[in-house]
Amino acid sequence: MILYANAGNGHRRAAEALAAVCEQDERVTECRLVDALDYTNKVFQELYANLYIEMVKKAPKLWSMAFDDSDQPWVKDKGRMIVHRMNSLPLAKEIKRFQPDLCLCTHFMPSDIISMMLRENHIDTFLGVVVTDYYVHATWLESYLSRVYVGKEESRQQLLQLGFPPGRVEPLGIPIDPIFGEPVDRETLCTKHDVDPSLPVVLLSAGAFGVMAGDDMAQMLSGIKTPCTLVVICGNNEKLKEQIETYIGANQSDSINYRTLGFTHEINEWMAMASLFIGKPGGLSTSECLACGLPMVIWNPIPGQEVFNTTYLLENGAAILPDCSSTLAYRIDELLKDPERLERMSKAARALSHPDAARAIVDDAIEHLDEGVVRIPKPRRRWLDRLRESRKTQ
Numbered sequence: 300m301i302l303y304a305n306a307g308n309g310h311r312r313a314a315e316a317l318a319a320v321c322e323q324d325e326r327v328t329e330c331r332l333v334d335a336l337d338y339t340n341k342v343f344q345e346l347y348a349n350l351y352i353e354m355v356k357k358a359p360k361l362w363s364m365a366f367d368d369s370d371q372p373w374v375k376d377k378g379r380m381i382v383h384r385m386n387s388l389p390l391a392k393e394i395k396r397f398q399p400d401l402c403l404c405t406h407f408m409p410s411d412i413i414s415m416m417l418r419e420n421h422i423d424t425f426l427g428v429v430v431t432d433y434y435v436h437a438t439w440l441e442s443y444l445s446r447v448y449v450g451k452e453e454s455r456q457q458l459l460q461l462g463f464p465p466g467r468v469e470p471l472g473i474p475i476d477p478i479f480g481e482p483v484d485r486e487t488l489c490t491k492h493d494v495d496p497s498l499p500v501v502l503l504s505a506g507a508f509g510v511m512a513g514d515d516m517a518q519m520l521s522g523i524k525t526p527c528t529l530v531v532i533c534g535n536n537e538k539l540k541e542q543i544e545t546y547i548g549a550n551q552s553d554s555i556n557y558r559t560l561g562f563t564h565e566i567n568e569w570m571a572m573a574s575l576f577i578g579k580p581g582g583l584s585t586s587e588c589l590a591c592g593l594p595m596v597i598w599n600p601i602p603g604q605e606v607f608n609t610t611y612l613l614e615n616g617a618a619i620l621p622d623c624s625s626t627l628a629y630r631i632d633e634l635l636k637d638p639e640r641l642e643r644m645s646k647a648a649r650a651l652s653h654p655d656a657a658r659a660i661v662d663d664a665i666e667h668l669d670e671g672v673v674r675i676p677k678p679r680r681r682w683l684d685r686l687r688e689s690r691k692t693q
Contacts, residue, residue, distance in 0.1 A: 363602030434607035472653020480654020504578030522628030594644035
């Protein structure tokens, strides 16, 4: 059973990548992909799915405070556990009915439920917690589990310091669709999508710019002087797409060839053609860019997890972070004029990538099914107090 909570697309996409691997594995006789929120009441679904999105959009400072306040290992988990338990009885029944040998969770809500069921001997299963960012927030910590899969070695060291047994934490990466790591022929893709192969392709995720109007966004980027193809991905936002296309029609540029895209299933192909990605550093988007060797221009990171993801990329030379909107075009232009630097950033991105993370996680879980569950001892209160004080200092 592969479980997630559809509170942000990243958790779902990571679960889908794991499920796709399981469905192709001869060792797996049956695989269920489960959105845990489907087994809760409608009110809880709406709050859980939308509250986070609305907070980061409209009250990012409040979200930042909530992120920091709740990032206290085993200190503020009781309330969360009670809320999850009260709203997840149908999920627990479904897990008991299915009797999975292996559970992989890409969100902490279902892993909370399964960990409690293991503690109370209501189920016998392998519980693998799959962290979908490059930092392990305290909400991911479970007292009963089999494995924790993290994105980098520092996250593994973080958990070891909290008392997790060394053999139970694996830095195998964040699971993504393996298609992002497959070799491609850029010339062929450029022909398919009618893109000039002689020009660098800059891929912009319009969602990173929040509520900014499309014409304002296009005008802000019109300062790019180096000839390029600027592909703006608008997703399902038709109004935004129309605004950008209206601006393009009225303001033809000598340096930028604009393209606008709605929702596409071929984002991997556009990433393979691109020289630069402008957008938010979500765990899945970041991992997909890394697998493609695609340098990032980070824009508007969400306080909390995306700030940690940003730090990871910056310190490893795979991304840049402009100071403000007025210098965004300048920083993009600066990179496009320096192909050698772009190439170094691309190599740095590939060095961080785990394109086969989904396969590696499934293989590891199946190979260690017989190890069962381990109880994670909670550190002494004095150690937790010191940890909390160091977190406040940061």
